[in-house]
Structures are given as C-alpha cells and as structure tokens.
Amino acid sequence: MKAVGYQHSLAISDPNALLDIELPQPDAAGRDVLVKVAAVSVNPVDTKIRTRVAPADGEFKVLGWDAAGEVVACGDEVTLFKPGDKVYYAGALNRSGSNAEYQLVDERLVALMPANLSYAEAAALPLTAITAWELLFDRLELDKPSLKYPRPILLITGAAGGVGSVLLQLARKLTSVCIVATASRPATQAWVKELGAHYVIDHSKPLQPQLAELGIDAVSHVASLTHTDQHYPEFVKLLAPQGKLALIDDPAGGLDIMPLKQKSISLHWEFMFTRSLFATADMQLQHQLLSDLSRLIEQGQVKTTLQQTLGSINASNLRQAHALLESGTAMGKVVLAGF
Numbered sequence: 384m385k386a387v388g389y390q391h392s393l394a395i396s397d398p399n400a401l402l403d404i405e406l407p408q409p410d411a412a413g414r415d416v417l418v419k420v421a422a423v424s425v426n427p428v429d430t431k432i433r434t435r436v437a438p439a440d441g442e443f444k445v446l447g448w449d450a451a452g453e454v455v456a457c458g459d460e461v462t463l464f465k466p467g468d469k470v471y472y473a474g475a476l477n478r479s480g481s482n483a484e485y486q487l488v489d490e491r492l493v494a495l496m497p498a499n500l501s502y503a504e505a506a507a508l509p510l511t512a513i514t515a516w517e518l519l520f521d522r523l524e525l526d527k528p529s530l531k532y533p534r535p536i537l538l539i540t541g542a543a544g545g546v547g548s549v550l551l552q553l554a555r556k557l558t559s560v561c562i563v564a565t566a567s568r569p570a571t572q573a574w575v576k577e578l579g580a581h582y583v584i585d586h587s588k589p590l591q592p593q594l595a596e597l598g599i600d601a602v603s604h605v606a607s608l609t610h611t612d613q614h615y616p617e618f619v620k621l622l623a624p625q626g627k628l629a630l631i632d633d634p635a636g637g638l639d640i641m642p643l644k645q646k647s648i649s650l651h652w653e654f655m656f657t658r659s660l661f662a663t664a665d666m667q668l669q670h671q672l673l674s675d676l677s678r679l680i681e682q683g684q685v686k687t688t689l690q691q692t693l694g695s696i697n698a699s700n701l702r703q704a705h706a707l708l709e710s711g712t713a714m715g716k717v718v719l720a721g722f
Contacts, residue, residue, distance in 0.1 A: 388443030447481030494673030555579030690715030
C-alpha cells in the first residue's frame with residue numbers, strides 16, 4: 384500500500400523529511416478495524432513527532448492522527464462497526480499513523496462520521512474535537528454547575544487554531560459560560576467571532592487591560608492552547624480564586640506551580656492520547672464523544688473547521704502542510720484527500 388513516512392528527523396524544507404513509500408497492507412484482528420483512508424488532516428503533533436522522534440535504523444515512521452475513511456475489515460472482537468461503514472477517528476500515538484492507504488485502529492476510538500460531511504470535512508475534526516471536548520468537560524468541568532463561579536467566564540488563548548475552532552463552538556452550544564477568545568489578526572478575529580466568542584481580544588498585547596475595558600476583572604476558567612509560558616504570569620493574576628487553568632501545549636522551561644497556591648487555582652493537562660496510550664477503562668468514551676459530535680454536526684449546531692485542502696495524500700503535499708503549521712499562521716484545519 385502507498386504511505387508517507389520518514390527515517391530521519393529533518394527540517395521540513397529537506398525533501399527527505401517526508402517520503403512516498405510502499406508498505407505491506409495490515410490485517411485486522413481483535414478489536415481493530417481496518418480502514419481504507421480517504422482523507423487526513425495535519426496537526427501540530429505531527430510536526431512535533433517528526434522533529435523529535437526518529438524511527439529505528441532502516442525503518443520508516445508513518446505519521447497522521449486524524450482520518451476519515453471506510454471500514455474494509457473487522458477483527459474478530461469488533462462489535463461497533465461492519466465493513467462499508469464510513470468512519471472518522473484520531474487513532475493512537477503509539478501505532479502507525481493515518482498517512483497510509485490502510486490503517487488499523489481500535490474500534491473504541493472510532494465513530495460513524497457525520498452523514499452530511501465529505502471525507503475531507505470529517506477528517507478535519509477528530510483530534511481537535513476530542514481535545515476540546517475533554518478539556519471543556521473532563522478537565523475544566525464546565526458541564527457541572529458550581530457555586531464557586533456565579534459568573535463563569537472562559538478565556539481561550541490561541542482560539543483560531545484547530546482546537547480553538549472546535550472548542551469555541553462546543554463551549555457556545557453546550558455551556559452557558561461567557562467566552563473571551565484571543566486572536567491577533569483581523570482574519571482570525573473575525574473567524575473566532577463567527578464561531579461563537581462573545582468577546583475577542585489580541586493575545587499579542589497584554590490581556591489584563593483589554594479585559595478591563597470589557598468590564599472583566601477576573602475569569603473563572605482558562606483554556607491555554609498555545610504559548611502558555613508567555614501568558615502564564617497574567618493567567619495567575621486574571622484567574623479568580625478557585626479558578627481552573629487547562630493547557631495543551633509544551634511550555635518552554637516548564638511551569639512554576641507555586642504562584643497558583645494562594646488562590647487554590649487548579650492546573651489541568653489535556654492530552655487526548657492518554658486514553659489510548661494507557662488503554663484506560665474509559666477509552667470507549669472517545670467513540671462516544673465522536674458519536675455525539677456527529678449528531679451535533681448533523682443537527683447543524685457545529686460545523687467542520689476545514690479551512691484549506693492541499694490536494695492528494697503524498698509526501699510533497701504533506702511537507703507543505705507541515706510547513707504551514709510550523710509557520711504558526713494556520714487557521715482552522717488543513718486537509719489532504721485521496722491517494
């Protein structure tokens with residue numbers, strides 16, 4: 384089968400950073416389904432793994448953790464799907480990725496894709512939607528009323544990216560919180576406003592004065608999606624006592640948690656691969672939340688965050704997609720479709 388992989392961690396400008404290769408087609412067993420991949424999207428995790436993790440000598444590593452396609456075979460323990468089902472999923476970090484014609488994935492991570500979306504539109508959603516859903520409801524617990532927050536206010540930094548584009552929609556449709564989103568360019572500011580932000584401020588400028596202009600002196604929750612280390616001192620000042628801070632990035636130099644003590648601020652990491660990496664008892668919740676997302680999309684309450692399609696799935700186009708994400712200017716999601 385056709386695939387795109389790499390043997391050495393190289394700058395994306397190097398033509399050998401990602402290569403077109405041929406690999407054996409895998410067979411489904413146990414709880415795995417074999418999916419014929421129709422479309423994939425690219426996430427920051429793809430670029431991070433490519434630059435940080437080199438495969439063993441002589442081997443190729445295949446990236447990709449967002450896909451939509453058709454189930455063509457099922458393992459003997461599969462109960463949720465059958466051949467012919469159109470599905471979408473994010474896969475597992477410790478398994479071969481979706482940048483291949485066929486991929487094995489545990490059925491507990493897979494859901495039927497929204498019936499009203501194309502493969503490309505569906506492929507834009509799984510990883511970011513799972514991250515956003517888990518961050519909002521498993522980490523920040525914004526689905527649970529609390530006397531601690533008489534006026535819940537959610538600050539989302541870096542809201543125009545892949546995760547933010549879904550998180551905004553879910554927060555607006557499924558919670559009653561006031562949403563303040565950050566974006567630094569006119570195009571991204573318009574995008575986050577369209578997706579549901581009540582207020583938009585510029586994260587390239589100090590946050591506190593901009594919030595003060597809106598009459599906001601404190602926020603109850605922060606979803607930090609990028610550059611947490613740059614904004615962290617302001618988060619500590621802005622968060623109300625007993626507030627919650629959730630992040631998904633890798634802060635340079637780590638974080639000093641001691642400033643959080645006086646206000647009893649809780650710190651939450653969101654990493655959507657945790658359930659699959661450790662095969663947690665609640666791993667099938669990722670199947671469930673993607674199924675719930677499909678219903679929300681079919682009802683017109685949430686829309687795909689696909690913003691750009693770069694052509695078919697090959698090394699050249701994937702190098703272009705990686706370069707776009709590494710530039711930090713991507714809005715929404717970038718997708719490739721077909722081999």
